[in-house]
Amino acid sequence: MMKKKKLGWLSAILFSGALILGACSDDSSGDEGTDSTSSGDDTIQVWTMSADFDKFVAEFEDESGINVEVQTIPWGNVHDKLLTAVASGKGPDVIQIGTTWVAEFAEAGTFLDLTDHIADYPNLNPDNFFDAAVESTQYNGQTVGIPWYVDTRLLFYRTDLLAEAGYPEGPETWDDFLDAATQLTARGDDQYGVDISQGDPQFPFMLAWERGFKYDEAKGSANFEDPAFVDAVKLHNQFFKDDLAQLTEGKELYQAFSDGSKPMFFSGPWEINSINTQIPELEGKWDVHVMPKAENNNSMIGGSHLGIFHNSDNVEGSLKFIDWMADPETQIKWFENIKELPANTTAWENPVLADDPMIATFGEQLESTQAVPVIPEFEKLAQELIKTLEQINHGGADIDASLADFRSEAARILGE
Structure with a gap:
């Protein structure tokens, strides 16, 4: 019964995505971007809902020699856009995903399982992050994302x-x-x-x-x-x-x-x-x-994770990028730019956060958080x-x- 239910859920998602894809097929606005299959070894495509992301990743491009093509999507549009990508099999290399959507899109096969890659990238170690943030990256025994920034109340x-x-x-x-x-x-x-x-x-x-x-x-x-x-x-x-x-x-x-x-x-x-x-x-x-x-x-605990689309042609470049985004120094810079809280617990030792009493209180609360089911x-x-x-x-x-x-x-x- 459980397997039948899950297959039904997946079919509904894929059918909805197919309808959306059909509805958008005549759209000449260019919003769909380039297929992930066209990425070269020196290019990755990233879908994000965060403003100024393209400027922020310039440092990674300089350090790695990897070109990051950024498409910024309004939060109100991203759910349907992801459904379209799942239905068509044409998505980016790296996807920003809100914590409450992880299970829905993981069930639809959106993400590459990162479990076997984590050991090769030190910044991706689950011990680096708040426990509840890690919990919300796990689905059916797979690691479908890496915590990027966190949120709490x-x-x-x-x-x-x-x-x-x-x-x-x-x-x-x-x-x-x-x-x-x-x-x-x-x-x-x-x-x-x-x-x-x-x-x-x-x-x-x-x-x-x-x-x-x-x-x-x-x-x-x-x-x-x-x-x-x-x-x-x-x-x-x-x-x-x-x-x-x-x-x-x-x-x-x-x-x-x-x-x-x-x-x-x-x-x-x-x-x-x-x-x-x-x-x-x-x-x-x-x-x-x-x-x-x-x-x-x-x-x-809320926030966003970074995952890799299941059929990315540049998994290595994507992993290098996510590893860079998960680095404590990068996360501090992101906080200074956008004021979103680091998921990496080491970053919270930096005076930029530790010496700000109100921000530090959020850090204290993040030690007592729970992920939604x-x-x-x-x-x-x-x-x-x-x-x-x-x-x-x-x-x-x-x-x-x-x-x-x-x-x-x-x-x-x-x-x-």
Whole structure:
């Protein structure tokens, strides 16, 4: 049954890709780029979603003598473009892949298995990277990518307002957090303790992980009977039921953070520069803190990996390139240019990161992270969970009944 289900999933991906390929066949925009089969020994083709990548890799070209042809693809287009490449067998040599898409495209045979190549390239050693990042590069016993940059979530908070609630250094536990949020909400009308992104599919999983939830692929939809998962959904609902977070859209986040009406929120490292740039008047009045703790304080780990297309004609050149991208010095330079966090743990010893208290806090959180389930169906499961939470939080639906419906839909998605 499991093998039949996986073959069905692969067929659906390839069929979708074939439709897209047919729809795009008359496109004269040149967006498809050159086939991987046309690469010479001194050229590799790279598909990336990162701006200024072509300028950044000039140093590698000078050092290696390998020409890097870069095609930058908007995030909104890349999923369909990859499906097209899988269906046609015409892709680049090196592919940037988001962590939550690994299983879907690995299932479709997109990537070259790197397992037997890692020993030949020191920077590719899995011991060099955060454990959870490595976990999200593994699929069915294969290594389908190498961690490039990482991402996680932690707590942003107004130090002045949290000090008034008794938590000047930020809440350590979820009990602390709920106490602080309750006090902050009690300040009056239109005052809340926290802003919660209701469309973030990973946040509910983070709440579950911190209560001990671990997804076991063999259990399928039965995973969501785990009391830790149920408790996470109840906590998610409590934020809105007790008015600790605003259920309607309300003010723009930076305005609410600036005027103090929403003095806590969870987000990623890009917010540091955004807050400094957009609300500089808050300097000295805000900070970041690792996730509040229940059984643990595990946050999500995201980011991107670099993989090699399964039929690349320049595997050696591609491996040299990925090895260079994984080098700690390269990763520091990438951080300095783009502010994306290094996946290589040695890079975090560099003063550029270690001496920046807020960035260092992200480094601390990255030691306590968990990868989303590396299964092709994760995106569909996550969106179904968001719909379920909306029914509970907005519609007042019964939690137990809603979760029973969610498990039934999860069973369908998983092909049980």
